[in-house]
Amino acid sequence: AQTVTQSQPEMSVQEAETVTLSCTYDTSENNYYLFWYKQPPSRQMILVIRQEAYKQQNATENRFSVNFQKAAKSFSLKISDSQLGDTAMYFCAFMWDNDKIIFGKGTRLHILP
Amino acid sequence: GAVVSQHPSRVICKSGTSVKIECRSLDFQATTMFWYRQFPKQSLMLMATSNEGSKATYEQGVEKDKFLINHASLTLSTLTVTSAHPEDSSFYICSARDLRHQYEQYFGPGTRLTVT
Numbered sequence: 162a163q164t165v166t167q168s169q170p171e172m173s174v175q176e177a178e179t180v181t182l183s184c185t186y187d188t189s190e191n192n193y194y195l196f197w198y199k200q201p202p203s204r205q206m207i208l209v210i211r212q213e214a215y216k217q218q219n220a221t222e223n224r225f226s227v228n229f230q231k232a233a234k235s236f237s238l239k240i241s242d243s244q245l246g247d248t249a250m251y252f253c254a255f256m257w258d259n260d261k262i263i264f265g266k267g268t269r270l271h272i273l274p
Numbered sequence: 275g276a277v278v279s280q281h282p283s284r285v286i287c288k289s290g291t292s293v294k295i296e297c298r299s300l301d302f303q304a305t306t307m308f309w310y311r312q313f314p315k316q317s318l319m320l321m322a323t324s325n326e327g328s329k330a331t332y333e334q335g336v337e338k339d340k341f342l343i344n345h346a347s348l349t350l351s352t353l354t355v356t357s358a359h360p361e362d363s364s365f366y367i368c369s370a371r372d373l374r375h376q377y378e379q380y381f382g383p384g385t386r387l388t389v390t
Binding site: 194198203205208211252261262263265267 | 316317318378
């Protein structure tokens with residue numbers, strides 16, 4: 162069975178700092194997708210970044226980048242120059258075979274002014 | 275970008291009544307939609323996968339007779355909570371998979387259900 166583990170329930174960083182959120186997963190699949198979703202207080206799920214497992218290059222989206230270590234089954238999210246608007250719940254997620262998405266338990270991130 | 279709407283955004287109903295939640299993909303076709311439940315400060319729990327024109331597939335532990343799902347068209351799926359109980363109070367979120375981009379799921383804004 163596929164599982165997604167986020168070991169940091171909550172984190173706080175000062176505005177403008179860099180923060181890294183950890184995520185590990187377990188699967189026997191070879192082709193899959195990994196995602197980071199953001200859920201702000203509005204509770205609307207927002208896709209932050211997506212990584213295809215067959216791509217070795219780490220995905221980046223502006224201030225957001227990932228460190229994808231396929232052999233280690235690790236998928237961390239780095240947020241550079243953090244902003245107050247980054248305060249949210251962040252979920253790591255896994256999808257295979259164009260099927261359902263499995264979410265981790267989430268990391269609550271607080272950006273402090 | 276692709277937009278998914280949910281209606282209503284909030285609903286309060288009395289115990290024993292039924293309530294229907296709609297999920298619509300506004301600018302794309304979705305053969306598959308997903309229904310999630312989220313308790314406060316917790317993750318999203320997949321309840322069921324809804325495929326257009328066929329019966330929904332429910333996750334283990336989800337009562338199919340209590341949570342009725344209908345996916346009548348490529349843009350609409352509905353979740354009906356039947357004989358609601360206070361423990362059904364929760365935040366319900368749907369997502370829709372874009373037919374053109376199978377790896378993308380777009381999420382609705384959610385529906386907060388309160389059963390009194």
